[in-house]
Amino acid sequence: MSPVLIVLLVIIVILIIGLVVLTILGKRAQKRQEEQQAQMESMKQSISMLVIDKKRMKINEAGLPSAVLENTPKLLRRSKLPILKVKIGPQIMNLVCDEKIFDSVPVKKEVKADVSGIYVISVKGIRGGNVQKEEKKKGFWKDLIAKAQEKAGATQVK
Numbered sequence: 367m368s369p370v371l372i373v374l375l376v377i378i379v380i381l382i383i384g385l386v387v388l389t390i391l392g393k394r395a396q397k398r399q400e401e402q403q404a405q406m407e408s409m410k411q412s413i414s415m416l417v418i419d420k421k422r423m424k425i426n427e428a429g430l431p432s433a434v435l436e437n438t439p440k441l442l443r444r445s446k447l448p449i450l451k452v453k454i455g456p457q458i459m460n461l462v463c464d465e466k467i468f469d470s471v472p473v474k475k476e477v478k479a480d481v482s483g484i485y486v487i488s489v490k491g492i493r494g495g496n497v498q499k500e501e502k503k504k505g506f507w508k509d510l511i512a513k514a515q516e517k518a519g520a521t522q523v524k
Contacts, residue, residue, distance in 0.1 A: 412480055422446040
């Protein structure tokens with residue numbers, strides 16, 4: 367057998383082994399995540415709160431309790447988390463927000479939220495409706511292009 371064929375076979379075998387290992391680890395991680403999600407759902411409470419501010423901060427700068435800092439993995443301590451500064455009754459707290467709902471959380475508004483410990487799972491408007499996602503400004507050039515396309519579409523219809 368030629369050396370090129372041997373090298374290709376070795377690379378293919380290594381890739382297949384890597385794929386099998388990644389699928390096994392992926393299934394374990396998915397199972398662990400489902401268990402954590404079920405535990406959070408069982409522990410959630412519905413709380414009315416005023417959202418003062420929302421930011422992405424490092425976990426050691428967020429002002430979370432020291433027990434949370436001690437239990438986080440070292441790699442996660444450097445990454446930025448979505449943090450909400452909220453007022454619940456007379457107390458002002460910092461809570462960790464779910465990444466999926468962070469953009470839809472309104473600032474300086476009272477909301478009803480499902481909270482599990484210090485983790486905000488979902489947010490609804492205080493009157494029971496869902497919170498509308500705030501639209502970001504497109505920017506000058508994107509807005510100009512959108513207006514030009516609207517004009518072009520309007521002239522073609524006539």
